[in-house]
Amino acid sequence: MNPANYLYLAALLFTVGAAGVLLRRNAIVVFMCVELMLNATNLAFVTFARMHGNYDGQVIAFFTMVVAAAEVVVGLSIIIAIFRSRRTASVDDANLMKW
Amino acid sequence: MTQTLVSAASGALLATGEGGPGLHSVPATGVFDATWLVIALPLLGAAVLLLGGRRTNRFGHWLGTLLAVGSFFVGLALFSAMLDASDADRSVNQHLWDWVSVGSFQAEVGLHLDQLSMVFVLLITGVGSLIHIYSIGYMEHDENRRRFFAYLNLFLASMLLLVLANNYLLLYVGWEGVGLASYLLIGFWQHKPSAATAAKKAFLMNRVGDLGLAVAIFLMFTTFGTFSFDQVLSGNAQASGGTFTGIDLMLLLAACGKSAQFPLQAWLGDAMEGPTPVSALIHAATMVTAGVYLITRSAELFNASPDAQLVVTIVGAITVLFGAIVGCAKDDIKKALAASTMSQIGYMILAAGLGPIGYAFAIMHLVTHGFFKAGLFLGAGSVMHGMNDEVDMRRYGGLRKYMPITFVTFGLGYLAIIGFPLLSGYFSKDKIIEAAFAKGGTSGYVLGSVTLVAAGLTAYYMTRVMLMTFFGRERWKEAPVGAPADWHEPHPHESPKSMTLPMIVLAFGSVFAGGLFVLHDSFVNWLTPVTGFSEGDSPFSEYAVTGMAVAMVALGALVAYVQYARREVPAVAPQGSFITVAARKDLYQDAVNEGLVMRPGQYLTRMLVWLDLRGIDGFVGGLAAFIGGTSSRVRKVQTGFARSYALSMFGGTALVVAATLMARMA
Numbered sequence: 001m002n003p004a005n006y007l008y009l010a011a012l013l014f015t016v017g018a019a020g021v022l023l024r025r026n027a028i029v030v031f032m033c034v035e036l037m038l039n040a041t042n043l044a045f046v047t048f049a050r051m052h053g054n055y056d057g058q059v060i061a062f063f064t065m066v067v068a069a070a071e072v073v074v075g076l077s078i079i080i081a082i083f084r085s086r087r088t089a090s091v092d093d094a095n096l097m098k099w
Numbered sequence: 100m101t102q103t104l105v106s107a108a109s110g111a112l113l114a115t116g117e118g119g120p121g122l123h124s125v126p127a128t129g130v131f132d133a134t135w136l137v138i139a140l141p142l143l144g145a146a147v148l149l150l151g152g153r154r155t156n157r158f159g160h161w162l163g164t165l166l167a168v169g170s171f172f173v174g175l176a177l178f179s180a181m182l183d184a185s186d187a188d189r190s191v192n193q194h195l196w197d198w199v200s201v202g203s204f205q206a207e208v209g210l211h212l213d214q215l216s217m218v219f220v221l222l223i224t225g226v227g228s229l230i231h232i233y234s235i236g237y238m239e240h241d242e243n244r245r246r247f248f249a250y251l252n253l254f255l256a257s258m259l260l261l262v263l264a265n266n267y268l269l270l271y272v273g274w275e276g277v278g279l280a281s282y283l284l285i286g287f288w289q290h291k292p293s294a295a296t297a298a299k300k301a302f303l304m305n306r307v308g309d310l311g312l313a314v315a316i317f318l319m320f321t322t323f324g325t326f327s328f329d330q331v332l333s334g335n336a337q338a339s340g341g342t343f344t345g346i347d348l349m350l351l352l353a354a355c356g357k358s359a360q361f362p363l364q365a366w367l368g369d370a371m372e373g374p375t376p377v378s379a380l381i382h383a384a385t386m387v388t389a390g391v392y393l394i395t396r397s398a399e400l401f402n403a404s405p406d407a408q409l410v411v412t413i414v415g416a417i418t419v420l421f422g423a424i425v426g427c428a429k430d431d432i433k434k435a436l437a438a439s440t441m442s443q444i445g446y447m448i449l450a451a452g453l454g455p456i457g458y459a460f461a462i463m464h465l466v467t468h469g470f471f472k473a474g475l476f477l478g479a480g481s482v483m484h485g486m487n488d489e490v491d492m493r494r495y496g497g498l499r500k501y502m503p504i505t506f507v508t509f510g511l512g513y514l515a516i517i518g519f520p521l522l523s524g525y526f527s528k529d530k531i532i533e534a535a536f537a538k539g540g541t542s543g544y545v546l547g548s549v550t551l552v553a554a555g556l557t558a559y560y561m562t563r564v565m566l567m568t569f570f571g572r573e574r575w576k577e578a579p580v581g582a583p584a585d586w587h588e589p590h591p592h593e594s595p596k597s598m599t600l601p602m603i604v605l606a607f608g609s610v611f612a613g614g615l616f617v618l619h620d621s622f623v624n625w626l627t628p629v630t631g632f633s634e635g636d637s638p639f640s641e642y643a644v645t646g647m648a649v650a651m652v653a654l655g656a657l658v659a660y661v662q663y664a665r666r667e668v669p670a671v672a673p674q675g676s677f678i679t680v681a682a683r684k685d686l687y688q689d690a691v692n693e694g695l696v697m698r699p700g701q702y703l704t705r706m707l708v709w710l711d712l713r714g715i716d717g718f719v720g721g722l723a724a725f726i727g728g729t730s731s732r733v734r735k736v737q738t739g740f741a742r743s744y745a746l747s748m749f750g751g752t753a754l755v756v757a758a759t760l761m762a763r764m765a
Contacts, residue, residue: 022746030742091741098739 006047013040027079027089031072038068122332122399122629124211124265127193130180133173134193134210137220138263140170141227142256148249159245160238163252164231170255171224174217181217186628189214192265192329203324211265211328215629218462219262219392222469223385227255229601230380233477236597237376237484247287247374254280258385262392266327267316270393274312274357277386278305284381285373297369304366308356312393315349318342332399343400347407350397351414354390358444361417365688367441368425371433375480378433383440383476384469391444391465394451395458398630401451408452409542412535415449416549418442421686423556427563428682430672431490432479435564436472438685439516442553443468449546450531453538458630459623460530463616467523470608471515477602478509482568484598485591486575492567493670494579499569501591504599506569508606513565515609517558518652523613528554530617533644537635544638551651558655566663574670 013036020033042061049057083089127134144166148159155162181189190213199206212220231251238244257276264270286298319326322338330336354360359367370382381387394401394411401408422442429435447465450457483490485502499506515522518529532554536547578586593599616622623632637644674680681687 018749022742022749025742094741095739097737099734099737 003047003051007044010040010044010047013037013043025090025092027082027091030091031075031079034075035068035072038064122190122213122328122334124190124192124213124329125188127191127210127212130176131191131193131212134177134191134212134263135195136173137170137177137224138210138256138259140166140173141252141259144252145249145256148245148252153245156245160231160235160248163248164228164235166252167224167228167231167255170259171221171228174220174224177212178217178221181212181214189628198269204320205325206268207266207327208269209265209327210263212263213629214625215392215395215462216262218466218626220259222466223255223258223262226384226469226473226605227251227258227380229604230376230384230473230477233379233480233598233601234374234376236595237480238374241374243287247284250280250283250287251376251380254284254381254386258389261389265329266325267312267319267331268326270396271309271312271316274353274389275309277381277389278302278309278357281305281370281381281386284377285370287374287377288372291372293369294372297366297372301366301370304363305356308353308363311349311352311356315346315353318346318349322346328396332397334399336399338403340404340406343404344407347397347401347404348410350393350400351407351411354393354448355414356390357393358387358390358448359418359441360390360414360445360448361421364418364421364441365685365692368434368437368685371431371437375433375476375483378437379473379476379480382437383472387440387444388447388465388469391447391451391461394448395462395630398455398458402454402631408454411452412449412538412542412546413452415445415447415452416546418445419449419549419553420556421445423553423560424678424682425685426560427556428675428679430492430683432482432492432495432564432568433476433490435492435560436475436479439557439560440468440472442557443472443516446528446531446550446553449550450534453534453546453635455631455633456537456635457531457534459626459632460527460534462626462630463613463622464524464527464531467515467527467609467613467616470605470612471512471524474508474512474602474605474609475516477598477605478505478512481505481594481598481602482509482591484594485589487589489575489589492564493668493672494575495568496571496575496668497569497573498591502593504593505602508599508602509569510565511606512609513561515613517561517656518554518648520649521614523609523611523616526613526617529645529648532648533637533641534635536639536644537637539636539638547644551647554648555651555655558652559659562656562659563663566659567668570664571668574668577670580671 017033017035017037017040020036021030024030024033042064045057045061045064047057049055049061079089082094086093144163148155148163151159190211193210193212195208195210197205198208231248234244234247234251238247241247254277257273257280259273261270261273261277264273282298282302285301286295288294289298316326319331322342323331323336325331352363355363367382367387371378373382401411419442422438422440422445426435426438426442429438443464447461447468450461450464481502482495482498482505485498485505486495489495511522515524518525528550532547532550535550536543538546575589575591578588626632639647672683675683684690
């Protein structure tokens with residue numbers, strides 16, 4: 001199978017993730033879209049590793065997973081904290097940092 | 100004018116300060132070791148009275164007087180020692196301590212006592228002591244008498260420092276010291292707004308003159324590298340004619356400020372707001388003559404610049420007439436005397452500008468004037484003391500019966516000042532008129548005529564003062580126009596002994612000093628080693644000048660007699676001609692100062708303030724407002740929507756990637 005197809009899939013997934021991040025208001029959905037984008041890049045990394053015949057991409061994919069796991073823990077706890085205090089999970093409502 | 104004269108003279112060849120005998124001195128030994136005491140005694144008095152505060156109230160006036168008299172006796176001891184010394188040993192130098200010693204800048208605190216300073220020491224401490232004694236009585240009811248004596252002592256110390264300093268920098272210290280004392284004493288009754296204003300006016304106008312002295316000292320230092328008398332005035336100082344002229348004109352400016360000479364004369368009349376003993380001591384006998392001292396002391400510098408000397412005589416001539424004209428119209432007895440002082444000092448300045456022909460006579464007139472003008476002021480104070488502090492001569496009249504001693508002493512002072520034959524003023528003023536003619540040339544005639552006319556005017560205004568005060572109808576018995584309901588007739592009475600005694604002593608001085616001075620030319624011979632002397636060549640004989648002077652005096656007195664003795668003196672001043680009105684307003688000196696200096700100064704400051712607010716502050720403030728405004732607009736970009744931040748991040752990243760790709764492709 002042509003490895004380029006994997007790349008097309010990765011680009012597609014990334015685009016879906018990015019669109020979700022930019023368009024959705026629910027923090028949980030946004031979060032999942034971020035995960036989607038991360039996994040899209042992981043797929044791209046692994047594909048490139050396969051194409052070039054070395055393990056660099058695969059190693060980085062592992063790193064990304066580890067970082068993503070940590071990020072999920074931190075991100076989810078922030079979302080829960082916001083939800084507890086503001087009774088909403090909409091990212092647009094958390095606008096205390098505006099001018 | 101200064102500018103053009105300086106540039107005109109700067110083309111002149113190198114000139115040295117020759118003409119005078121130069122100033123040389125020997126170190127102080129023997130009695131002269133005590134020279135510093137003359138200054139230290141009154142300084143001690145001032146320190147004790149000012150620092151001791153209310154605790155010294157009880158004996159303050161006695162202490163002050165005692166120290167002034169003590170200083171006088173030290174002066175007498177020095178004088179007798181100087182009489183015994185030979186001419187070469189009469190000029191002594193006492194080094195006290197080094198003041199500032201940095202590289203080539205050497206400032207020393209040291210005293211220089213010679214024949215000229217000796218005259219001043221005796222005049223200052225002598226008249227000063229008498230006025231201290233007088234003040235004991237005059238200020239008896241003033242609750243701040245102790246402070247008054249402290250200031251008087253401070254004045255004596257500063258004035259003595261001024262005349263005893265052996266370099267210009269130390270002289271400057273004394274110069275500022277007397278200015279300070281003068282300010283404090285003019286404003287002594289500072290609860291009166293007029294006194295406070297007068298003090299400020301005197302202080303500010305003096306500051307203009309002091310600037311001249313400061314610049315003169317700077318010039319001396321840059322030209323000669325020193326400001327000690329020994330070197331600057333030794334007769335070997337080398338500089339271009341223009342430099343000498345510059346230094347001299349700056350010294351003249353200083354003299355004008357301190358001695359109330361044209362154009363810095365306006366403060367003296369207002370200075371009469373101070374207590375009368377102050378007017379007698381500071382604004383008649385001593386401080387205002389500091390300018391004459393300065394010019395005479397700097398004879399070597401002035402001799403080197405005929406241009407500057409000409410300016411000095413012009414200033415003197417203008418002031419002689421100015422003061423005399425103003426004096427003719429004043430109804431306030433002290434202001435009339437103040438105008439007279441200005442005029443008489445004009446005589447001295449004029450004489451000092453004549454060079455070696457006139458220096459000695461300037462100082463001689465200064466001393467005799469010190470006697471009779473101090474006496475006249477003390478007399479005026481005595482009259483005011485007996486008349487509930489009334490100063491308007493139109494409210495006097497016929498006082499000779501009530502105050503016989505004041506009348507006689509004032510009368511003798513009056514005869515002396517108008518130059519009644521054989522009294523002090525006759526000799527000293529006559530000599531100045533002679534010297535003015537002896538200058539030679541057109542300027543000699545002009546100056547001689549001015550002094551003659553002024554002699555006539557002097558006789559006129561002083562006769563007027565005399566007649567209005569002591570003769571005629573007793574106008575003080577009638578209530579003045581617009582008198583308050585509780586007005587009561589004053590009860591003129593003779594003043595206490597502490598006041599009459601100094602007046603009597605000064606009257607003796609007014610009568611005999613001049614005669615003693617001209618006897619065997621003793622005064623001129625005394626000063627010649629310091630100031631030099633030359634006869635000049637007069638177009639008239641001595642007798643002709645004397646005859647003219649006496650005739651002018653008689654004429655002036657006669658006119659005054661016709662106006663003020665033969666006719667009734669109106670209780671309210673009549674309208675008068677435009678000259679009278681102008682003279683009453685001091686020839687519009689305040690209006691001129693206001694128009695020429697004050698208003699432009701105010702406009703300048705207003706313009707500068709505007710420039711500062713609109714220009715500099717406007718630029719700085721505008722820049723800040725621009726940045727502030729812009730940033731408050733740019734701030735709106737921070738919407739607080741996380742998604743829009745994400746979009747911009749995404750857009751940015753996309754751009755970077757696109758740019759990288761394009762770079763790769765190209």
